[in-house]
Amino acid sequence: MHHISETPRRPSVLHIFKIYYPDLFGGTLTVIRDVCASLKDAFTSAVLVCSQSAEQRNIVVNHVPVERVHSFGNVLSLPAAPAYPWRLWRKIAEHDLLALHAPFPLADLVFALGFGRRRPLVVHWHADIVTHAGLRWFIEPLMRRTLRQAKAIIVSDHVLIETTPLLREFEDKCHVVPFGIDTDVYDWPKIEPHHVNDRGRLVLACGRLVPYKGFDVLIRAAVNHNFEVWIIGEGVERARLEQLIRDLGLGERVKLLGSVNDCERIKLMCLADVFVMPSVTNAETFGLVQLEAMAAGRPVVNTALDTAVPRVARHGMEAITVPPDDPEALGEAIDTLISDPERRRRMGLSARARAVSRYSTAAFKDAMETVYRSAVTAASDEQVPAQDQLQVTGLFESVRIAAALAWSDMRHRYVRSLLGPFWMSLQMAIVVAVLGSVIGQISNADMLARLPMLALSMTAWTFLNSVVLDATTALQNSASLIRDRALPPVIFLLQCTFRQGLFALHNACVPLVLWLLLTPHELSGALAALPGLSLFVICTFALSLVLGALATRYRDLKPIIESTLMLAFLASPVIWSSEMINHRSTVMRLNPLTHLFAVWREPLVGGHVDASSVIYVLVALALLLCASVLTLVHLRKAAFWI
Amino acid sequence: MASISLRNVCLDYPLYGAYDFSLKRRLLGHLIREKGEMRIIRAVDNVTIEAEAGARIGLAGPNGSGKSTLLRLIAGVYPPSSGQVAIKGNIVPLLGLNAGVNLDFIAEDNIALLLRISGRKPTRAVIDEIWAFTELEERMQRLPLRMFSSGMLMRVLFATATAFPADILLLDEWLSVVDEHFAEKAEQRLQNLVSQAAIVIIASHDQPLLRRTCTSIINLDHGRIASTVTVEQPSTLPFEFREISA
Numbered sequence: 001m002h003h004i005s006e007t008p009r010r011p012s013v014l015h016i017f018k019i020y021y022p023d024l025f026g027g028t029l030t031v032i033r034d035v036c037a038s039l040k041d042a043f044t045s046a047v048l049v050c051s052q053s054a055e056q057r058n059i060v061v062n063h064v065p066v067e068r069v070h071s072f073g074n075v076l077s078l079p080a081a082p083a084y085p086w087r088l089w090r091k092i093a094e095h096d097l098l099a100l101h102a103p104f105p106l107a108d109l110v111f112a113l114g115f116g117r118r119r120p121l122v123v124h125w126h127a128d129i130v131t132h133a134g135l136r137w138f139i140e141p142l143m144r145r146t147l148r149q150a151k152a153i154i155v156s157d158h159v160l161i162e163t164t165p166l167l168r169e170f171e172d173k174c175h176v177v178p179f180g181i182d183t184d185v186y187d188w189p190k191i192e193p194h195h196v197n198d199r200g201r202l203v204l205a206c207g208r209l210v211p212y213k214g215f216d217v218l219i220r221a222a223v224n225h226n227f228e229v230w231i232i233g234e235g236v237e238r239a240r241l242e243q244l245i246r247d248l249g250l251g252e253r254v255k256l257l258g259s260v261n262d263c264e265r266i267k268l269m270c271l272a273d274v275f276v277m278p279s280v281t282n283a284e285t286f287g288l289v290q291l292e293a294m295a296a297g298r299p300v301v302n303t304a305l306d307t308a309v310p311r312v313a314r315h316g317m318e319a320i321t322v323p324p325d326d327p328e329a330l331g332e333a334i335d336t337l338i339s340d341p342e343r344r345r346r347m348g349l350s351a352r353a354r355a356v357s358r359y360s361t362a363a364f365k366d367a368m369e370t371v372y373r374s375a376v377t378a379a380s381d382e383q384v385p386a387q388d389q390l391q392v393t394g395l396f397e398s399v400r401i402a403a404a405l406a407w408s409d410m411r412h413r414y415v416r417s418l419l420g421p422f423w424m425s426l427q428m429a430i431v432v433a434v435l436g437s438v439i440g441q442i443s444n445a446d447m448l449a450r451l452p453m454l455a456l457s458m459t460a461w462t463f464l465n466s467v468v469l470d471a472t473t474a475l476q477n478s479a480s481l482i483r484d485r486a487l488p489p490v491i492f493l494l495q496c497t498f499r500q501g502l503f504a505l506h507n508a509c510v511p512l513v514l515w516l517l518l519t520p521h522e523l524s525g526a527l528a529a530l531p532g533l534s535l536f537v538i539c540t541f542a543l544s545l546v547l548g549a550l551a552t553r554y555r556d557l558k559p560i561i562e563s564t565l566m567l568a569f570l571a572s573p574v575i576w577s578s579e580m581i582n583h584r585s586t587v588m589r590l591n592p593l594t595h596l597f598a599v600w601r602e603p604l605v606g607g608h609v610d611a612s613s614v615i616y617v618l619v620a621l622a623l624l625l626c627a628s629v630l631t632l633v634h635l636r637k638a639a640f641w642i
Numbered sequence: 643m644a645s646i647s648l649r650n651v652c653l654d655y656p657l658y659g660a661y662d663f664s665l666k667r668r669l670l671g672h673l674i675r676e677k678g679e680m681r682i683i684r685a686v687d688n689v690t691i692e693a694e695a696g697a698r699i700g701l702a703g704p705n706g707s708g709k710s711t712l713l714r715l716i717a718g719v720y721p722p723s724s725g726q727v728a729i730k731g732n733i734v735p736l737l738g739l740n741a742g743v744n745l746d747f748i749a750e751d752n753i754a755l756l757l758r759i760s761g762r763k764p765t766r767a768v769i770d771e772i773w774a775f776t777e778l779e780e781r782m783q784r785l786p787l788r789m790f791s792s793g794m795l796m797r798v799l800f801a802t803a804t805a806f807p808a809d810i811l812l813l814d815e816w817l818s819v820v821d822e823h824f825a826e827k828a829e830q831r832l833q834n835l836v837s838q839a840a841i842v843i844i845a846s847h848d849q850p851l852l853r854r855t856c857t858s859i860i861n862l863d864h865g866r867i868a869s870t871v872t873v874e875q876p877s878t879l880p881f882e883f884r885e886i887s888a
Contacts, residue, residue: 480740480741481741481742484736484737485741485742485759556665637721
């Protein structure tokens with residue numbers, strides 16, 4: 001590991017979120033933008049997000065490079081961007097610090113799989129998951145893993161730590177950094193809060209048109225009152241809100257202005273008489289936009305959420321706080337302010353004062369820089385654990401050791417007897433002979449011609465069966481090598497596959513001899529069978545890896561695995577041929593072994609593999625590989641189990 | 643440059659009882675809401691060790707004080723529960739000599755296999771050199787290890803294990819089995835190895851041995867560092883020469 005602090009290069013930060021400008025405007029994005037801008041002297045920034053637009057993938061926003069991974073749309077508020085985890089993994093290596101803007105479960109998934117473990121991670125906790133709370137049971141463990149990995153968690157207000165159980169678990173990592181606002185852009189001398197419009201009745205609200213913002217409540221609040229409402233923002237709720245405005249006959253007084261640029265928004269803020277933030281759920285954690293209104297010297301009406309919202313603009317001082325989702329109370333509060341210019345003036349002044357003193361950009365910048373810097377330095381001090389290095393650089397070494405051990409296992413057989421593993425081949429020959437004669441009795445088909453295939457199938461089956469069964473005890477049998485020589489446990493699971501592979505080569509002489517003796521020599525099928533055969537071997541290894549680790553952790557699994565394998569064997573066409581059994585038997589079609597054998601047996605006899613078999617095997621392989629990755633992560637703990 | 647840095651490292655060792663190995667019981671426990679209490683022992687408790695090249699650290703302490711567990715943690719066998727472990731250099735853990743031995747094989751093959759396990763290529767010359775160190779008869783190379791006495795076995799295993807120098811050498815108590823003559827020779831070789839290795843950590847009950855070989859001795863008690871003693875080297879000169887030239 002190199003010490004980053006000595007190099008003159010600015011450390012680079014990768015901001016991870018689901019969406020960014022220009023696709024959307026909103027509080028979280030403002031924070032990302034402000035962090036990038038205010039830390040530009042200390043850190044170089046980059047942003048990785050998803051985008052539905054088909055335009056160019058790499059753009060530059062405010063001098064910050066943004067990579068946008070294509071997304072096919074939103075599923076449960078999450079972008080469906082299958083390439084995102086891959087891109088994230090690739091980008092992680094290029095940056096010194098990762099800044100995850102939570103909640104973003106897609107990124108949590110990547111971190112949960114163990115990627116990015118070597119890079120320091122800072123989590124900006126913007127909000128808890130509120131909208132799809134039903135998925136909590138699945139998402140929460142992922143988020144917990146991410147938070148555990150994080151060097152620091154940044155929240156905008158201390159109340160978030162108190163009200164979020166998940167954050168309370170990591171309280172010592174949490175840093176409270178209130179957002180900052182550049183009050184200079186609100187041209188103060190030109191705004192004259194003391195010269196408030198006596199006829200003033202303009203109410204402004206601003207935010208994405210999404211349900212939790214509660215704009216429908218604001219629209220309803222306008223029904224029995226006489227003020228005008230302008231809502232800035234765009235979003236999925238637009239059609240519904242327009243419908244609501246029409247239904248209530250408020251078309252004259254309530255306007256949806258759509259997206260508005262920064263300059264225009266500031267102008268509108270200064271123009272408004274009252275700023276309203278009617279948000280209804282805790283997804284609204286801070287309300288950056290109410291801070292903007294405060295900077296513009298506007299009195300605020302906000303809602304009594306369990307978040308920082310009523311603490312940024314406090315009831316009776318800068319704001320009137322009303323219960324969320326209560327149109328009556330909201331309307332009353334707005335009316336109170338509209339009808340009392342003196343109170344508006346007073347509140348506006350104190351709002352401006354609070355924004356300038358408490359939420360300055362300088363304080364925000366300093367605090368962010370401190371958190372980022374300490375995360376980067378902490379990470380450069382703390383080096384990669386030895387076993388991680390071992391896993392990466394030692395992979396080739398592991399394979400070599402496993403091969404040496406397997407070779408020695410095979411030689412051990414020769415030490416004890418002259419024939420060595422050929423004893424097993426002899427046994428195999430007998431089994432094939434007996435099975436062949438019995439099957440020949442049952443069916444009238446020409447059994448002799450089928451014998452080589454029967455022998456080959458038995459060889460393959462013996463291989464699979466022995467690899468998996470060996471793996472269930474491999475770790476326990478090699479306990480001393482794992483604990484005393486610190487060899488990675490995966491070696492001994494590999495060893496099983498290698499050893500049984502060597503034995504299978506011995507056994508393969510039976511089908512080979514039968515083939516030479518009994519059938520016309522046709523070699524073309526052998527080549528076509530190779531891809532299927534390698535699939536078979538890979539599946540076998542992955543299965544042994546997963547089951548071997550599981551059976552070591554849970555000892556009562558071994559007999560279950562044994563009997564399941566036997567059952568799968570009997571319910572597969574390994575010894576039975578398709579004519580003897582109804583090939584469409586459901587059990588047989590569902591049995592993975594059937595397809596695992598089909599992918600190489602069919603091409604071998606010059607037949608054609610069913611597409612369904614190939615898909616079945618590939619899906620099984622994908623699942624096994626995922627399980628293998630998880631197993632490899634947990635295999636670190638294997639030394640405790642043996 | 644080899645270095646070991648443990649910072650506030652803790653290791654919670656899960657003690658699996660007979661029932662904890664049962665998946666059925668665990669699933670049943672979930673169903674009947676039986677809170678399976680996992681027994682956990684803190685085998686290494688808040689240990690901080692910084693060692694640079696040249697350090698020779700002795701671990702002392704009563705049985706069960708966490709000496710071997712700490713060595714295994716450094717070797718990477720157990721992942722730490724908390725704290726930071728940073729290790730540079732290749733580790734050669736010699737914690738149990740018997741690991742990887744196949745008694746049915748002849749001595750020569752065993753040596754070859756053991757060398758392969760530690761990532762070395764077993765050439766004829768290397769094996770002969772190892773055999774010369776054991777001072778056993780030439781023809782015994784071709785005998786299965788099963789026929790060796792335990793003392794002879796130890797000689798072979800010790801000679802093999804210590805045949806190559808290492809950046810970081812982790813040794814657990816295992817010098818007590820051989821006879822006096824070989825013990826002396828073994829200790830000499832160990833001294834030599836220690837002088838070549840950048841960092842050595844030895845766990846032993848043999849206080850005189852630790853005092854002879856180590857620069858500092860850490861006394862462990864219930865997984866904690868009870869005290870650290872710095873040892874004055876009686877004859878440091880030859881060692882330092884070797885270090886500089888190495």
